[in-house]
Amino acid sequence: MEVDLDKKLSVVSSEPGVYLMKNARGKIIYIGKAGNLKKRIGSYFSNQAQLDIKTKTLVSKISTFETIITRTEKEALILESNLIKRHKPRYNVILKDDKRYPCLRLDINSLYPNLTIVREIKKNGSVYFGPFASSHAVRETLKIINKTFKLRKCKTKEFKKRLRPCLNFQIKACLAPCCFDVDKNAYNKIVKEVTMFLNGRTSELIYKIKNEMILAAKAQAFEQAAVLRDRLFAIEKTLEKQVVVTTDFKDRDVLAIAGSPEYYLITLLFIRRGCLLGVRHYSFSETMSDNAEMIRTFITQYYERTPFIPKEILVPIPLNDVSLLEDWLYILKGKKVDVLHPQRGEKARLLNMALQNAQDRLKEQIDSNASNMDLLKRLGKRLKMERAPLRIECFDNSNISGKEPVAGMVVFERGKPKRSSYRKYRIKTVPKQDDYAYMAEVLKRRYGKGNKAKPYPDIVMVDGGKGQMNIAVSVIKELKLDSYFEVIGIAKKDEKRGEKEDKIYKPGRVNPINFGREGDLLLFLQRIRDEAHRFAITFHRKRRTRTFMKSVLDTIPSVGKKRKAILLKHFKSIKKIRAATIEELSALPGISHDVARAVKLVLAG
Template structure:
């Protein structure tokens, strides 16, 4: 593949005609400060860029406004249009240009995975689909949907539930075996062929092939009855009833048992609402919705931008995508998706029949959500925040920083990011404090800011969770490290009830007294939301760090129990608590432990019990 290269040009018709080739690639318009305003893709860079300067008809208000602010132009030539699609998507995610429609959704949707190469696989949830020989089911529209499916499989089929890819031998089976929900390969000799039959039934169930599964179960039930194995027949009867009951809940949308996505779009003025419906094996499995404000944008632009950004990094692209808007580049985008998915992908706007009905449902949902839009949008709130803090530039990207520690120990820092008032998870960061010792909040805050600045790609505004002292600390670091165009700074402090304060105080550099907005200020509510989110992340990361440090420490407290014997015990039992609950004879029977070590463990348990309060 040819390496893409970039060049910089002035925005004039003569220069573009003379210097820019008729090759596929990506172009970037930037303002006087070098900030990227718009990223676009073209089959022919020359033709596309000249169309901005020699438009057929009147250009859109959005294009006119963007060109009035654009002072620089960069182009990157690629070896193919498909490579240009990918580069465009990556540059939009990197720069978040103001005049692009940016999909701010960094979630990896959950899937279920079965490792059929494992003789005793378990069904588990994952958010990463890989080409590794495992079988993936999904993605599901929400964590709740995947948990409900997993619970149904656990209830109906006898797959093992214990963690880990390898089956660890146990002296006694777990509770799932005792209540008849697991074959117990950890404590019983189960043939891999018997277990494989269960895996195949789970696969049929998750692929929606319920009729085939029911025929197989009914055949097995009849065979068990003929063999007078009535206990097995009753168990199979219960499985059949459970599968039928689950199948009845599924909302069959397509009788052809297809996998497809249906994308419907509605708009009102500058506001666009999009709904995507997921159909898997003919059943509607869930939906998601997205909303944008794009002044002067078109429905075709929004739909095209959504498809390219949503599916570019998606682990699963269905064979067919139905859209409510006719797209000029549908064929080119489908060809790119086909390469990504390594199968044929079709994008179309259906004109009749079942496809048109499904798209109408998606559009109706989008229109309903559009009518429920609150009067004040995120765009208005950001403007309110700019006015409240008296900022010279609009704070489109905001980051917040907070510290968490236990009297200075296991100290951590966290940063969260918001774009246009919404969380931008891809820019979230967590830091372990390395340089600052002891309970020094100011020093820790300075360390986190220094490390964040070194990473580059800074936000428009940094919010500090703290008071005037925290803000002054951060201001000094920013002044020392950034000479040109530093981010704006502000701090938010909780009210002090002892002073009769009821509303959060906002500190900004160069102002002695804090800003005290009204209780109903939407800008204040946004700041509180951002402050609470960074506080939550800092505390969660601190608990995670503490948990890792102290994990397994109770067995370390037992005199004479070294790492080797501790690992033997943890292999035989589920965890340290199970080890301490076991009897002396059971512990002594484990190879490598012996009666003396077993007595030490039991003595520790008794001593711990005697020391505990009633």
């Protein structure tokens, strides 16, 4: 294979372009771009002694490569970015879709725009603000805006259908353009102020509101002046929470990279108007890129999907392709963007701050991964398994006297909960209460789908002790999967019998496993069981509440399917419907005064 590579190398062009590395099965495992293809590809194979062990191992997986020549390096950069997106090669830096961070969308196409939280940017004329550092941060900001500005709060679908204003109008938080002929200019003024607030132009906004307040007071419009004063306080309060990190009050992003042989972390600090707004970490494992390439591919992927590109991006290492990147960012933003690697002064201090954050987070992750692996290895040994249980799936049932029976499955991978793989089950085939039959049905549904059931866990744990475990073992045997994973059962301690701790059962053993001094292993399994219990019970409660809510409302003659849906959608619970006044109920579309009275009457009784 090497001869083949040498031969191939000898005919590679020295032009700019993109190279695609493939493994023995012809799969693309890495894509890169180069100003000189021959030189770049040659560097992987000729200077093997200079490569670190990790890169050497990865290079050994290359069986062949392909090149695509481009006219310029800029074209190569764009092509590289598109090909990485399409092929998602294993050893490239790939920003996953779930790394989309929340933004606020201002729907300026609407006559009366509103703000909504979104994770996807669409080119539909809306204005986007963000990304925010977390869902919590975006929700908090929206809460402040909703309290401070009289922008409409309802979704466009609801807005179009409203016949009466909602509570927001009554509490003076909205002008109710849904029902009244609100002056477009007055509403636009609010939109403008919200935009200023979200763009960080808060000092201008404060100045503007202060002036309006003084004018209102002079005109003896005291109510109006008080509203403006409250708005001013609310804005000033949010400003108090922000940390000023630069004196030039500019918008900039600051990048840092920290790495260990197993994985790397890219950290991004968001600085807006000189204030540190947040920090995000992105981790990557096994890449063939060097640090400069990682930063470059991160920038091309990240800024393509983010709504806001600052004027300045500080990078932790000098990049060869700065002008290419700046050109590419110019196309995206429509304005000049500087990519800088400062060596001294305030900006270098920001790079240090980002690096410190990256290193701290990396250390935390390495520590937690290392201790998780140690625990899993010990657990595997204690359960006499041939391998460490990297994936554990745990099942629990939930029902009250057989009503609305459900089950939940939680997944722990490498010792941590993997929530995206959790599953909920509504029991379908068991007519009367039978916990064993519930478990059998759920296990068959989870593992009886052939290849679609993969990945298999290393351990299946069922809550309920020996009985449940034996059911699980027989189902797994029936499905001919008993050689794939271990089954264990976990049972609560029986305090009346003097038992001091929960019990872990394994097939073929009469007595529970004694963990001796390794109590942390039992605690770990209990934690998984508790999570399965919490997950199943939450699902069960939701189903019961929904059924209960439906059944109470069903008893009111004037409340049909449609009205029931309107009430439940708005108030979310019977408790809240019961607490609502007749006025609040009848403010909903389709709920007349008489219907509201009937609802109150039935729920009061």
